[in-house]
Amino acid sequence: MNLLLIAADNAATASGTEERWVILGFVLLALAIVFFAAELFIPSGGLLATLCGVSLLGSVVCFFVHDWRWGVVAASIYAAGAPAAIVFGLKVWAVSPLARRMILGDDSDPAAPTSPRAAAAARREQLQRLVGAEGTAVTPLRPVGIVRIQGQRVDALADTGLIDSGARVIVVEVIDDQIKVREAG
Template sequence: MVSYTMRCRRLVSSTLERGCVWSGPRAGRSLSNRPNRRGVPDLDVMLIWGLALLGISILLLVVELFVPSGGVIALTSGVVGIAGIVCLFLMKESPILWGSAGTLTMLIIFPSAFALWVKILPSTKIGQNMLGDIPEEEHERQREEQQQARDRLLALVGREGTAKTVLRPVGVIEIDGHRYDALAEGVAIEPGRRVRVIEIVNMQIRVRPID
């Protein structure tokens, strides 16, 4: 009787070490799939990682729509999404089902997000710089600034100033406390010599020394 009991205990121990239930309606199932103490089956770690990475990937796509980065965030989102799909395919149970579902989800979301991104991009400053598309208001503002700068330079024609550096032929002059880059005509002009603005050519001040 004692010998029979010992053999039964050894059989149960060896069966449990192999990770299977010894008897009952769930015979042959891995112990890792048995319910925990709360009666809830343990979730596959790869399932958790896969869903988390897919969620992060979708979140990055949303960020890219509102904060265009020239595709950097979108590329990161794609890499994270692929990692999530790989995790789903590495699951212990139903890897094909979960992996295919993850792949299908990304195949739907990514093209839709890309189409929306292309539609929104031209209205952002980054998109305008990338596409070289500047609104008419910006063109008008730039033209006004250029005209104002030209008018300020034209107002200097006939004014006198002092050379602050050697003009050979380009140097710095000072007129009424303001310094300007200038081009000397004819000969080099030494620092401290008086000069007169004779004309403005292509937004450049041209000066001559005062005898």
């Protein structure tokens, strides 16, 4: 640390114009902010985040070259502000179209459900249309198994008792995300 302070002090006195280090420090800080903002919306595999970190480090070095107190203040502010900036960035990123595509899949389909509740409601509605339909038990229902109704394999719950594989069944009701069937006949 002392070596860094001595080098910074020597560079500052040798340069003659100390203000250029402050200006360069602020320019590198602005560049780091631009890289950080770009990292939120451009998938770069961390390259822009690395450039942001290098720019911040260069900014601190420039402030240390100007004056060690400026360097300490800048390093302290960056260390305290980095977690807040990351949390803020993640909150902004989470509602961006890029994040929706990465987390939930392609958001270009307007018919796609936008929330888990909407998806569950759509599934219940689809199952509700099967009430009264006939099908075949694919597996034994003891009391839960799989039935084939209208060409679809669906989890089912036997209304009463056990139903053997291959038996004809009829859908009597929908409970949550599962249909309840009774042996036909």
